[in-house]
Amino acid sequence: MDALVETIDLTRRFGDKVAVNNLCLKIRPGEIFGLLGPNGAGKTTTLRMLIGLLRPSEGSINIGGWNMEIDSEQCKRLIGYLPEEPSLYDYLTAQEFLEFMGKIKMVPDDLLRQRIGEYAELFDLTKRLRDYIGAFSRGMRQKVAIMAALINTPPVLLVDEPLMGLDPKSQKDFKDILHERAQDGAAVILSTHILDVAEKHCTRVGILNGGKLLVAGSMEELREFSVSAAGTSLEDVFLKLTEEAEAAKES
Numbered sequence: 001m002d003a004l005v006e007t008i009d010l011t012r013r014f015g016d017k018v019a020v021n022n023l024c025l026k027i028r029p030g031e032i033f034g035l036l037g038p039n040g041a042g043k044t045t046t047l048r049m050l051i052g053l054l055r056p057s058e059g060s061i062n063i064g065g066w067n068m069e070i071d072s073e074q075c076k077r078l079i080g081y082l083p084e085e086p087s088l089y090d091y092l093t094a095q096e097f098l099e100f101m102g103k104i105k106m107v108p109d110d111l112l113r114q115r116i117g118e119y120a121e122l123f124d125l126t127k128r129l130r131d132y133i134g135a136f137s138r139g140m141r142q143k144v145a146i147m148a149a150l151i152n153t154p155p156v157l158l159v160d161e162p163l164m165g166l167d168p169k170s171q172k173d174f175k176d177i178l179h180e181r182a183q184d185g186a187a188v189i190l191s192t193h194i195l196d197v198a199e200k201h202c203t204r205v206g207i208l209n210g211g212k213l214l215v216a217g218s219m220e221e222l223r224e225f226s227v228s229a230a231g232t233s234l235e236d237v238f239l240k241l242t243e244e245a246e247a248a249k250e251s
């Protein structure tokens with residue numbers, strides 16, 4: 001199958017600042033693509049354009065073969081999104097919020113209740129489903145946001161720094177879920193600055209810096225690309241490439 005997510009010359013400016021610069025990406029079913037880069041590289045801006053929350057300044061986006069500009073409804077239906085800073089409703093219980101999200105995403109009632117139950121069990125939230133989200137810890141809120149992103153088992157899953165605030169067991173469970181979704185044929189984009197996670201869990205990674213994609217490929221390809229860092233970790237490749245990019249900017 002062709003790419004589930006495609007960006008063509010995707011660019012976003014904020015005033016004079018180019019946050020995302022001519023980005024061309026293709027993510028296929030079954031891939032977990034790691035979008036890496038230092039703070040301010042343009043990861044979140046890229047994801048916000050991919051879900052149709054921000055309009056590109058230039059370029060285009062295709063999701064599942066639909067064009068975001070023309071068929072935004074069809075595109076959005078295919079996407080599950082975990083924002084960097086999820087906005088939840090403090091005055092709803094977790095159960096109410098998740099039912100609300102599921103209904104928006106048109107998940108049939110029976111399936112919806114079943115999924116909420118299963119994920120709550122997995123994330124150890126069963127006993128808290130009837131509590132107000134406003135009383136939840138950071139990690140519990142993150143779990144609710146993850147459940148909301150997964151509620152309609154979307155074929156495109158965009159997750160922005162998803163491990164923030166999660167305890168080790170939940171991190172592991174979440175990573176397992178990403179693999180399961182990819183095995184089912186979903187395309188996953190994982191934005192992170194935790195290189196170990198990308199190295200271990202992503203089928204391909206792309207390194208963004210200053211809005212530009214410096215390189216994209218499998219770990220193997222990245223090591224080849226960065227010859228003097230050959231045989232070393234993603235961290236070495238990452239640091240070498242981003243330092244080179246900074247040096248090129250200054251000269």
Ligand SMILES: Nc1ncnc2c1ncn2[C@@H]1O[C@H](COP(=O)(O)OP(=O)(O)O)[C@@H](O)[C@H]1O
Pocket residue numbers: 014017018019037038039040041042043044045046
């Ligand atoms: N709404 C906005 N208005 C102005 N500048 C923004 C806005 N959102 C992001 N930026 C800028 O765009 C750049 C990329 O930001 P972001 O995509 O959040 O990076 P990352 O997620 O990789 O840390 C940063 O310089 C940031 O300050």
Ligand SMILES: [Mg+2]
Pocket residue numbers: 043044045084160
């Ligand atoms: Mg970000």
